[in-house]
Amino acid sequence: SQELTQPPSVSVSPGQTATITCSGPALGERNVCWYQQRPGQSPLLVIYQETKRPSGIPERFSGSNSGNTATLTITGTQTLDEADYYCQAWDSSTAHLLFGGGTKLTVL
Amino acid sequence: QVRLVQSGAEVRKPGASVKVSCRPSGYTFTSHALHWVRQAPGQRLEWMGWINTGSSDTKYSQKFQGRVAISRDTSASTAYMDLSGLRSEDTAVYYCARDPWMDVWGQGTMVTVSS
Numbered sequence: 001s002q003e004l005t006q007p008p009s010v011s012v013s014p015g016q017t018a019t020i021t022c023s024g025p026a027l028g029e030r031n032v033c034w035y036q037q038r039p040g041q042s043p044l045l046v047i048y049q050e051t052k053r054p055s056g057i058p059e060r061f062s063g064s065n066s067g068n069t070a071t072l073t074i075t076g077t078q079t080l081d082e083a084d085y086y087c088q089a090w091d092s093s094t095a096h097l098l099f100g101g102g103t104k105l106t107v108l
Numbered sequence: 109q110v111r112l113v114q115s116g117a118e119v120r121k122p123g124a125s126v127k128v129s130c131r132p133s134g135y136t137f138t139s140h141a142l143h144w145v146r147q148a149p150g151q152r153l154e155w156m157g158w159i160n161t162g163s164s165d166t167k168y169s170q171k172f173q174g175r176v177a178i179s180r181d182t183s184a185s186t187a188y189m190d191l192s193g194l195r196s197e198d199t200a201v202y203y204c205a206r207d208p209w210m211d212v213w214g215q216g217t218m219v220t221v222s223s
Contacts, residue, residue, distance in 0.1 A: 033209055048209040086153050097155040
């Protein structure tokens with residue numbers, strides 16, 4: 001199967017822009033979702049179909065996807081954005097759903 | 109309000125089986141497929157499979173093929189995930205999540221496998 005690769009950790013200062021990447025073969029041709037998971041909580045969908053935000057997700061969360069890399073961008077990062085973030089995509093070659101390894105976002 | 113309510117924590121011995129339930133509310137049960145995802149302590153999310161709640165068609169991750177069975181009972185509006193041949197590595201939180209996009213998740217069910 002084709003794996004999705006994320007950096008293990010990203011650190012930003014409050015108010016700065018956080019960028020989290022997700023890489024995989026031909027990822028730009030697939031629908032990508034992003035999930036936020038705070039400690040002890042269930043994951044929360046923050047981006048779907050690469051760029052769309054579910055109702056209730058702040059505008060500071062945005063997504064893009066091109067080539068082999070999808071990107072989650074958090075503009076004006078806040079301390080409450082500190083969490084693990086996972087990308088997800090469907091692997092049509094195996095008909096399996098894949099998750100990236102997760103990125104721990106630290107805001108300090 | 110759309111919710112997915114899962115059954116409570118379970119403890120099993122190695123070799124045993126466990127069945128976790130997931131009961132949606134706030135929408136028509138058969139209108140959305142359901143995925144099952146697990147997360148071992150400190151580890152990534154791992155997709156196990158899904159079920160079309162209307163047709164009961166299923167698709168499983170190759171990793172769990174032969175050990176997992178996902179089913180649904182439309183009369184009870186409930187989906188189930190049955191994992192057999194448990195080993196210590198199956199200790200994890202098991203989640204159900206609504207398709208598409210996994211926009212709604214259950215609260216998670218902790219399954220502990222220990223002798």
